[in-house]
Amino acid sequence: MKNPYQNTRLLLTFIISFPYFVPSMGKVISSLLVVFVLLFVIPLHAIAQGGTSVVQIVTVEVKPITKIAVNGNPGALTVVGQSGDPSASSVSDNNTRYSMVTNLDNVKIVASISDEMPDGTRLMVKLESSKGVSNGPVDISRALTPVNVVSGINRGSDLNQTITYTFAASESVNEINEQSRVITLTLTD
């Protein structure tokens, strides 16, 4: 397809060069040229959208988000009672909470313990969950490698969910001085 500007240029070239070949027509040609410019060239410039453009590339990315936080430490878990009394064998704390947020599907919360619990004792943890499935009280006494406590969590947030720790000591254990363990809760895919 021919460019309309090419036709215009051809026409102008013809008109301008015409007096060279027909000198007597020079004055007429000049007048025609002025009329042509007034009638066509100036309106063409007016009509033409002579804007400039720039291009930018915007890169958008949503990174995977997994975030979990707790609101402090549980109180001291102390088993007291008469030696050999089976009714005084465990104690629980459910005063701490956790919150989590993720934009991934099917993530889970795993728990691990810094050191194994003493012989004859057990430490269990239970995490409530409204976004996933809680595994109930999970024994983490020997969980040096993480164990699942909540699974099947889909994207969204879960706020102020209860953490319950239960410390149990067998009847044969009479005295254990105060000890501590670091429990790590990890939200992972």
Place this chain on the structure above:
Amino acid sequence: MKRLLHIAALGAFCGICATQAFAQHSSSATQVVTFSVHRSTVPASLVSLSSSVPDGRRADEQILSSKHSPSPRSLPKLTVTLDSRQPKNLAVELGTANAVVDVKNELITYATRKSVVLTVSD
């Protein structure tokens, strides 16, 4: 040489892609759990764990019991400390403890068969 460079670049690219694809995204929070066990081991000769208080009887000496019978009011739980290094008459020890006096009054007032839970430790 150029081909080798291309292959190396392709390998690096694939490695980065694979790492990104299988990278685990995780976040952790920690809690410190503190625990202890303190259980008393009282010589059996000093404590009778299952005696009971008969109706209307003053409970100076038979107040130790681990049973909890049904009653209109729950009886208080007590903790009595005995010094095993200086053996004394258990009844005297219990009789002088204010908490035990309260329990005795409770028992006398109701004049029914009741049990009191005591924890005795040395």
